[in-house]
Amino acid sequence: MAIVNDPKRRALGKGLESLLPRREPAAVPRIQAAEETAAPVVAVAPVGKPLEIELDKISRNPFQTRTTFDPEKLKELAASIAASGVVQPIVVRALGEGKYQLITGERRWLASFEASKLTIPAIVSEVSDEQAMEMTIVENLQRADLNPMEQARAYKRLSEEFKMNQNDMATRTGMPRTTVTNYIRLTKLPLPVQQRIESGELSFGHAKILSAIEDPDRLMSAALRVIGLSMSVRQTETYVHGILNPESKEKQQKLIPELDPNVKEIQNQIQQAVGLKVKIEDNEGRGRVIIEYKKLHDFDAILDALGVKR
Template sequence: MPTASSDTKRRALGKGLESLLPQRNAAPTPVPAIHAAAAPEPAGRPLEIPLDHIERNPWQTRKHFDEAQLAELAQSIAATGVVQPIVVRPIPPLATQPPGHNPMRYQLITGERRWLASRKAGKTTIPSIVRQVADEQVLEMTIVENLQRTDLNPMEQARAYQRLSQEFKLTQEQMATRTGKERASVANFLRLLRLPEAVQAKVEGAELTFGHARALLALESPEAITSAAQKVVALSFSVRQTENYVQGLINPEAKEKKDKPQQAQTEDPNVREAEDRLRRTLGLKVKIEDKKGKGRVIIEYSGLEDFDTLLEMLGDK
């Protein structure tokens, strides 16, 4: 049963898309299956539009749809119908259509899974809200909707944030606001794009998790990251084991001391725990030098991109 906290979280995640595309609740209105006489209603009420008159979104950032989940959704739609309308926009009719036969055509903006599942379920129409929007707004709405989903893999999310940054010049703070995420989370996803392509493929294929990837990013060179990733996958390391392994590669002297039980460990465990937390949060090498409650925090970065991300996370816009 959904809890109050889960309902609050869903509302928060929906803020970004609602700001781009206000929703209205109304009963679906049938539209003729062939002729263009029934134009989209200005009030935004759902229309029953033939599935064959709707084209896929060419700006869809999502590349993979789980077939088992799609089949499950199709069964649900076959039994109870589509609960939430999809969103489309009208597009010009095909020039190849014969005279007098010009059915309205539409292009998907959001709801591709529901559209695909409806076809699998054998439906002929689908409730749709029609919007008049420009290409740029379609792209932004598509990306924001995808980022609000929970089943995107980390690399899909990273590339979606990259598109918002490059094509719409949004800051990390603005992207966080649009998608209902924390700014630190946006920064961490963007940092995944620094991974070598072979390692990105392992993350996309679920061989490595988001936590594994963040730990590997503490290494400086692409060669070191690739080599470490291969070992992590081969030995089925947990995220914690990966963090320890990476820190051993970065600071082999500390690892050697740790491996010698006869040597007393002089480092305060509280300081060590604070270092570990900062490393996991920032994805960078961190050293705390503490002497009786006074000292300094040293954060190492390997490039200007890391430095800019660090400034963003510290609140410097």
Template sequence: MAPTPDPKRRALGKGLETLLPQRPATPPPSPVAAPIVQSGQPLEIQVDKIDRNPFQTRTRFDEAQLNDLANSIKASGVVQPIVVRKLLNSDRFQLITGERRLLASKKAGKTHIPSIVREVSDEQAMEMTIVENLQRADLNPMEQARAYQRLAHDFKMTQEQMATRTGKERASVANFLRLLKLPEVVQNKVENGELSFGHARTLLALDSPESIAAAAQKVQALSMSVRQTETYVHGLMNPETKQNKPVAPTEQIDPNVKEAQQTLQRSLGLKVKIEDKKGKGRVIIEYSGIEDFDAILEALGSRKS
């Protein structure tokens, strides 16, 4: 027969258990261990668990460049991690920056991609996406214009603040925003690469959507350079110079004054006239709305917008 346990020894054993540190029981391993997500920590994340960025302002990707990047990734991998954020109550992630790298990785047949996880709000994710895109050189002019517009509308940024965040000149920001005043048909030409940013900025000097659209059609049909477009637009804005009327010597424009006048027109996108008499005169800037007027004030440094 087995000896009966001594109750005192049982009590003593319990007392020792209360004094000695307990070793926690090791939990059984989970059959599918989810990665521990920490903000800023590089992870290898499955590409099929990363959703597209809903705040992306870029709409077009050069297929040839994407194939080149895919070939590079096949050979050397992804050098710079993409940035994502964890979706709540889900094992999925949402892309913030690095869409080209993600698309190229899929083309290269990669199942995982190095990623940095950030804990950011919708607003922060949107701002990071837009600013990162604007710092790149391969956005078309209309994509840049819409990106600046979103920063102004959604984040109430001034043009000065946008310039600081993206490393651009304030005047450059203003010129891109002005592209949104172009008729939609002309915006499409700029977005498709049929007209350049220089062409579009020059056409903005015309005073109506109809005249801009008609001029854009002719510029494209005749394959005009930006300089030729400037001359053509100047002629449309100053039809009196085409008439065969004798011009008095006093009405002759000094070449330096004329060049300054054209420079101002290109910079402001508005009709500018300089009346100069022996170094004295006046500068006349025509505007067709409050937005044009505000742009003049900003250019002169009289107002923050």
């Protein structure tokens, strides 16, 4: 699991342990692998102690907030598991009849299949649906590569399926309430914008600012401009402020990214040639050259510089 130094995430230091119910040890079944014995042999172990559970006895986590896994990273993890085994046990809950449901550790579970393992170390925990989903969200919050939209939809599920308010979600997951609010707002963005957040074209910071635009068409147009000009979050903030406050046109002019040094040099050369203020707006090879003049005499100078006959 990746270690994140973001101060906002330090509140998560309580970790998954704080969500695991503290109960007296109870006996749970352990179904041994087929090659150990021809007949089913049941062993018992206390809750909280890792057991070796057959992979095909475990079903996927219905509350998993992640929807995609990097195939290359999964192969790397599988190679590591094949060589050294699973270092950190997954967490499951018993479903009865020797079946289990995954709570946390889906990547380790999938990679173990790819590594041709038969069993995986797992901690069996007695938790409710709500607790299982909380544990999944907290685990994913502690991962640096979690997709913002996946997290946003998880918070929305907590709200809709478990009727949790934003204060409860903030307390349970260790996140500021304002951050929870901003994540949930992402789920109200137009689908094409959500897709660009998932693809990484827009960051959580960009999306949070863009969500202030209520009109879907204007929002989509603004998102495409932010992507096209590779705006920073600060530039996006100024840009959106200009959209919401049309009188601040001056601020919008500052949004154009700094010119490539070569383009800037050409701009200076043209400026010296015509003796007037010149501005080049370039966006990946496309743009325009603007020559400003204040008097008719200046306009005549432009025509002379261009060799235009009058």
